[in-house]
Amino acid sequence: MALNIMQLAVKFADKNPGITQGHRLCPGCAAPNVAKFALMTAEALGYTPVVGFATGCMEVSTTIYPYTAWNIPYIHNAFENAAATVSGVETAYRALLKRGRLVDPNKKYAFFAFGGDGGTYDIGLQSLSGAVERGHKFIYIVYDNEGYMNTGNQRSGATPPGSQTTTQPVGKKLPGKIQLKKNLVEIMASHENVYVATVSTSEPMDFFKKIEKALEFDGPSFIAAMSPCVRFWRVNDDKAVEISKLAVETGYWPLYEVERGVYKITKKVKELKPVREFLEKQGRFRNLLKRPDADEIINELQEYITRRWERLLALEEATKDKPIR
Amino acid sequence: MPEVKNRQAVTGAQAVANAMRQINPDVVAAYPITPQTPVVEYFAQYVADGLADTEMIPVESEHSAMSAVVGAAAAGARAMTATAANGLALMHEIVYIAASSRLPIVMPVANRALSGPINIHCDHSDAMAERDSGWIQLWAENAQEAYDFTIMAIRLAEHEDIRLPVMVNFDGFIISHGVEVVDFLDDEVVKKFVGEPKVKYPLLDVDNPVTHGPLDLYDYYFEHKRQQIEAMKHVYKVFNKVAEEFAKISGRKYNILDAYKVEDAEYVMIALGSTAGTIKYTVDLLREEGHKVGVIKPQIFRPFPKTELQGLLNGRKAVIVLDRSASFGAEAPLYEAVKSSLYELAVKPQLGSYVYGLGGRDIKIEHIRKAFEDAFAGNLIADEERYLGLRE
Ligand SMILES: Cc1ncc(C[n+]2csc(CCOP(=O)(O)OP(=O)(O)O)c2C)c(N)n1
Ligand code: SF4
Numbered sequence: 028m029a030l031n032i033m034q035l036a037v038k039f040a041d042k043n044p045g046i047t048q049g050h051r052l053c054p055g056c057a058a059p060n061v062a063k064f065a066l067m068t069a070e071a072l073g074y075t076p077v078v079g080f081a082t083g084c085m086e087v088s089t090t091i092y093p094y095t096a097w098n099i100p101y102i103h104n105a106f107e108n109a110a111a112t113v114s115g116v117e118t119a120y121r122a123l124l125k126r127g128r129l130v131d132p133n134k135k136y137a138f139f140a141f142g143g144d145g146g147t148y149d150i151g152l153q154s155l156s157g158a159v160e161r162g163h164k165f166i167y168i169v170y171d172n173e174g175y176m177n178t179g180n181q182r183s184g185a186t187p188p189g190s191q192t193t194t195q196p197v198g199k200k201l202p203g204k205i206q207l208k209k210n211l212v213e214i215m216a217s218h219e220n221v222y223v224a225t226v227s228t229s230e231p232m233d234f235f236k237k238i239e240k241a242l243e244f245d246g247p248s249f250i251a252a253m254s255p256c257v258r259f260w261r262v263n264d265d266k267a268v269e270i271s272k273l274a275v276e277t278g279y280w281p282l283y284e285v286e287r288g289v290y291k292i293t294k295k296v297k298e299l300k301p302v303r304e305f306l307e308k309q310g311r312f313r314n315l316l317k318r319p320d321a322d323e324i325i326n327e328l329q330e331y332i333t334r335r336w337e338r339l340l341a342l343e344e345a346t347k348d349k350p351i352r
Numbered sequence: 353m354p355e356v357k358n359r360q361a362v363t364g365a366q367a368v369a370n371a372m373r374q375i376n377p378d379v380v381a382a383y384p385i386t387p388q389t390p391v392v393e394y395f396a397q398y399v400a401d402g403l404a405d406t407e408m409i410p411v412e413s414e415h416s417a418m419s420a421v422v423g424a425a426a427a428g429a430r431a432m433t434a435t436a437a438n439g440l441a442l443m444h445e446i447v448y449i450a451a452s453s454r455l456p457i458v459m460p461v462a463n464r465a466l467s468g469p470i471n472i473h474c475d476h477s478d479a480m481a482e483r484d485s486g487w488i489q490l491w492a493e494n495a496q497e498a499y500d501f502t503i504m505a506i507r508l509a510e511h512e513d514i515r516l517p518v519m520v521n522f523d524g525f526i527i528s529h530g531v532e533v534v535d536f537l538d539d540e541v542v543k544k545f546v547g548e549p550k551v552k553y554p555l556l557d558v559d560n561p562v563t564h565g566p567l568d569l570y571d572y573y574f575e576h577k578r579q580q581i582e583a584m585k586h587v588y589k590v591f592n593k594v595a596e597e598f599a600k601i602s603g604r605k606y607n608i609l610d611a612y613k614v615e616d617a618e619y620v621m622i623a624l625g626s627t628a629g630t631i632k633y634t635v636d637l638l639r640e641e642g643h644k645v646g647v648i649k650p651q652i653f654r655p656f657p658k659t660e661l662q663g664l665l666n667g668r669k670a671v672i673v674l675d676r677s678a679s680f681g682a683e684a685p686l687y688e689a690v691k692s693s694l695y696e697l698a699v700k701p702q703l704g705s706y707v708y709g710l711g712g713r714d715i716k717i718e719h720i721r722k723a724f725e726d727a728f729a730g731n732l733i734a735d736e737e738r739y740l741g742l743r744e
Contacts, residue, residue, distance in 0.1 A: 075558045079423065090566035100555045103565035104422050105445055113418035114409060115379065115423025115431070120556055122378035122407040128548075130428075130557040154419065157412030327437050 030239050034071040038111070043098055044070050045078065050096035055264030057271065059085070061170045062141060062227045065250070066099070068238040074137035075099075077120075079113035081146035082106035084177040084256070085170065087178045107150040110158035110167055113140040119164045137242055138165035144185035145175040148211050159218045166241045170254035180259040184209040189306075189315035189324045191224075191261075197314035202324055207331055215249040216285040219351050222248040222312040224284035224293075228273035229253075233282055233293050240284070253280045261310020270308060276323040276334045277305045283343075288351030290342040297338060302329045358536050364495035364527035367534045368434070368460045368520070369394030371403045371502035371687040374542035375717040377458075378429035378549070381409040381417035386438040386472045387524035388462040392434055393664065406631040414439035424610070425455040428554025430506070431732045432457065436524055437464035440478045444485075450517045451486025452580060453565060457517040459487075460502055463625065463676075464524040465711040473712020474524040476624060476676040479653075481504035486580050488587055489654040491624045493610070495532040498522035500604060501651075503537070504569045508544045509593045513586040521653075523626040525712065536641045541601050546552035584655045591652065610649040613639065614664055616662075617646030619727045620701075622661075622690055623674040624653060627708070627715050631674070645724055658693040665694060670727040674720075674740070676709045684737060691734065704732035708740035715741060 029290050042048055045066030052059055062085070063077075065194035069076045077100045080086040088157040089096040104112040117138045123129040140158075142151055147169040155167060174192055175181040182192040186204050187199065217224045220242040224237040234252075241248035253274050255267040262270055274280035275294060279302055280295035303325055315321050362370070369391050372380065380399075382392035398404045409424075411417045417433045424431035435443060440461060450457050465471040466478055479489060490505060492498040498520065505518040522528060537545075553562045568576060588608055599605035611630050614620055621631050628649035638645045648664060650657055665671055671694070675684030682688065687705040694700055706723050709715045719740035726732055 032391035048734065077555060077558065087567045090563050092566040092568045092572050095566060097563050098561055100558055100561045101563045102423065102426050102555055104419055104449060106444065108416060108419035111411065111419035112423035114411075114416075115381070115425075116422030116427040116555060118379050118407045118409050118420065118428035119424040119429035119431070122424075123427070125405070125407075126378065128378075128428070130554070131559060134558055136556075136558070153412060154416050155418055160412070161410065 030068060030235055032070060035067065035235065038067040038071045045076055045097065045099045046089065047096050047098050049094070050089040051091065052084065053258050055267055056084070056216060057228055057254040057267040058170045058172070061168065061252040061254050064164070064228060064231065064234050065139060065168055065238050068235045069137045069242060070241060072239060073135055074133040074242060076137045076139055077116060078102070079104070079109045079116060079140045081109035081142035081151060082177070083143035083146055085141065085143065106146050106182045108139040108154045109142045109146060109151060111156040113138050113165050114158040114161065114163040117165050118215055120258055140165055140167045142167070143176065144169060144171045144173060144181045148184035150211050156218065159215065159221055159249065162246050164246060166238070166248045166250060168250045168252055170252050172254045172256035173208070174256065174259060176256045176259055185211070186327060189312055189321070191314050197318065202315060202318055202320055207328070212251050216288070219288055220248070222247050222284070222286050225251045225280060225282055227253040227271045227275050227280055227282060229268045229275060230282060230294060235285060244286070259311060261313070262308065270305070273300070273305045273308060276300045277302045278332045279305050281336060281339055283339055286350065289346045289349065290339065292339055292343055299333070302332055358538070359533060361531050361533050362495065362534065363390065363529050363531055364498045364522050365390035365462065365529065366394055367495040367499035368502050368522065369398065369680070370536060371499045373398040374433060374537070374539050375432070375503065375506055375546050376404045376543070377406050377432045379409065379421065379424035379431040381411050381420045381433040382405050383411050383414050383417045383435070383439065385414070385436050387464060387528040388434050388436040388439065388460070391460060413441040415446065418443040418450065420596070421457050422446055422450050422453065422455060425457050426453065427556045428551040430549040432459065434460040434462070436462040437466055437478045440482060441466055444482065447482055447485045447487065452576070454515040455517060456515055457508050458502065458505040458520065459517065460498070460520045460522065462524040462528040463521050471711040474526050475710045475712065478587055479521050480677045481521065481713070482519065483685060484534065486516065486661070487654065487663060488516055490518060490520050491521040491653055492520065492527060493626055493628050493649060495530070495534050496525055499534055499536070499577065500598065500602065500606070503542055503545065504594050504598050508587070508590055510550050511590045512550065513591055514583050515527070516580070516583055521625065526626045534744035535602070537602060545597070545601055572619045587652065587655050588657070606651055608650070608652055609660050609664060610651055610663055611675065612647045614648060616644055618644040618669040619672070619724060620665060620668050621645070621647045621672045621674060621720070621724065622686065623647070624650060624686060625676065627676065630715060630717065631720050634717050637717070638721070638724060643724070643728065652712060653720055656689050661690065661693045662697055665701060666697050667699045668701040670704065670732055671730070672706060672723050672727055674723070675705070675707045678707050678710065702727065702730070702732045703734040705737045706740050707737060713741050
């Protein structure tokens with residue numbers, strides 16, 4: 028079923044597609060839009076979404092008892108187990124359907140698990156890998172704000188080098204985090220029997236299409252969404268989309284998908300902008316930029332980005348029509 | 353195990369797995385750990401052979417086993433898993449969440465020592481580490497009780513006045529791997545006894561969406577904890593009712609405290625699990641020698657049967673408590689609980705604390721006899737922890 032713009036227009040007009048107004052995330056935070064885009068697509072395509080969330084900014088801000096910003100079934104269990112929890116929910120769905128105990132067996136269920144980068148790249152990786160390997164039909168979406176924001180901007184496996192965090196701050200002696208970001212997308216793609224994609228709210232049509240593909244994929248999907256934290260990235264409240272766009276244009280956040288091993292770049296940037304532009308637009312790199320070794324670190328990042336982009340192009344060419352499973 | 357006849361010599365693990373087959377839960381998460389492994393193995397074979405049509409989740413860790421079972425139970429399924437020792441410890445975080453979410457999960461635990469150093473044999477340190485988690489804890493003496501309690505636990509957990517998870521403890525290897533004769537109920541009888549699951553606020557009722565596991569700050573958390581505390585208070589009433597019904601279908605009647613030759617006993621020993629059987633045997637020997645001895649085995653450790661114990665222990669000469677786990681820097685857990693129960697008694701017995709059997713160390717008749725003899729000689733000191741079967 029192809030998603031059409033009219034369906035989305037109707038859904039856009041509905042301000043409460045799953046996650047409603049009245050949550051307490053920071054103004055301008057990208058995370059709720061990541062959830063909205065996904066749920067909107069599911070609902071527009073006739074699915075009934077059921078959502079599991081990992082502990083993090085988005086979870087604590089949307090379910091402060093006795094209030095909830097969710098008008099669809101929602102479950103939070105703990106920090107590192109959103110995937111395992113939803114794998115239980117999805118299994119229960121199959122069991123109840125089989126046994127004729129599902130309240131509404133005619134509905135088309137869609138199971139989503141959401142986690143921040145900490146709950147996904149780090150502490151939750153085992154649970155995610157296990158659930159994807161077992162082949163549960165669910166869509167895991169990481170809203171990647173490149174740090175542990177709920178606990179106050181600590182480093183995660185997704186934090187880029189030189190970004191100001193509180194557990195690896197940029198100081199007189201050390202340039203903050205020196206490691207590159209963990210390439211989780213590739214780790215997930217290596218599960219092979221999976222649909223994996225990167226998305227950004229700055230490219231909504233691409234985002235919607237990938238969610239649609241994930242919904243229709245016969246097996247687990249993993250979606251990585253660029254999700255700027257306006258608070259700790261030190262950008263203005265209205266800048267999340269703009270900075271995401273720059274992330275895509277610099278190749279910092281390439282938009283692509285891997286379907287059972289077949290690579291496809293969904294946004295071919297003709298000429299990548301230098302990553303420095305992306306870094307300079309944010310306060311979290313301010314301390315890095317003041318350091319004498321800033322060029323060294325930025326060059327290293329730039330080199331990695333360029334190489335990864337070239338590699339993606341090559342993978343796209345090499346894997347064309349060659350699904351691994 | 354092919355077709356299941358009614359009376360069979362089986363291991364405790366087989367007995368428990370067979371109870372699970374008869375319960376036929378909607379969802380079972382499975383992860384191996386010695387000595388629990390055969391439980392999930394037998395059960396998986398039942399499913400593979402079509403003797404149960406449960407949806408299995410062969411997870412990648414115990415943490416995910418408990419997480420998945422929480423998800424499944426919240427979704428509206430009857431969900432089970434089983435574990436032991438480090439597996440239970442790895443689940444710990446989610447064990448609390450299961451209880452505070454009031455999910456009626458049933459989990460057999462083949463009790464085993466916690467590392468380190470690593471040791472795969474029986475003691476109770478795993479379950480004791482979860483004693484304040486909000487789970488009901490049943491303790492079986494043998495394979496028959498492990499089987500019976502697994503079935504009864506479903507009714508206890510799902511009762512509308514309770515809605516709390518239940519751990520069915522049975523000693524690792526001693527019960528899990530020891531072969532005993534077990535009387536099985538008919539499949540249909542068990543099916544009828546456990547009935548259809550009663551589900552509250554299922555996540556999958558999409559027309560009535562609910563939020564499970566919200567952020568619960570200082571303005572409500574305390575009240576929710578109070579509700580959990582209150583739910584625990586209903587356990588004995590419901591247990592007795594379930595036990596009565598179970599007696600009707602099985603001829604086996606369980607009480608909160610299993611009291612053996614206690615009526616006229618001057619010296620009473622208290623222990624959990626399989627050791628109670630050895631104590632019963634020793635009690636018989638000592639009785640033949642003219643000693644007025646008895647043994648109490650709490651079938652439930654959480655909630656703790658304080659009032660029931662007080663009723664049985666008032667006026668005894670001595671009470672000896674045997675613990676199969678230590679509490680470093682404090683009194684052993686069962687002893688501590690018994691001792692504090694006796695504080696309010698009019699005639700307080702002498703008290704003795706004995707820790708035994710850590711890491712699977714054998715407990716013998718002569719050890720139990722030694723502890724009783726200390727009591728006969730008036731040589732018990734409430735503040736002194738002693739050890740049975742330890743090389744000193
Ligand atoms: C086992 C465990 N360790 C630590 C925490 C504390 N904690 C809660 S949220 C969080 C970070 C969340 O970061 P991320 O997943 O990136 O989501 P974000 O807050 O950035 O949205 C941490 C460390 C926890 N809840 N549980
Ligand atoms: S701290 Fe960052 S991630 Fe968290 S709500 Fe605010 S903007 Fe969003």
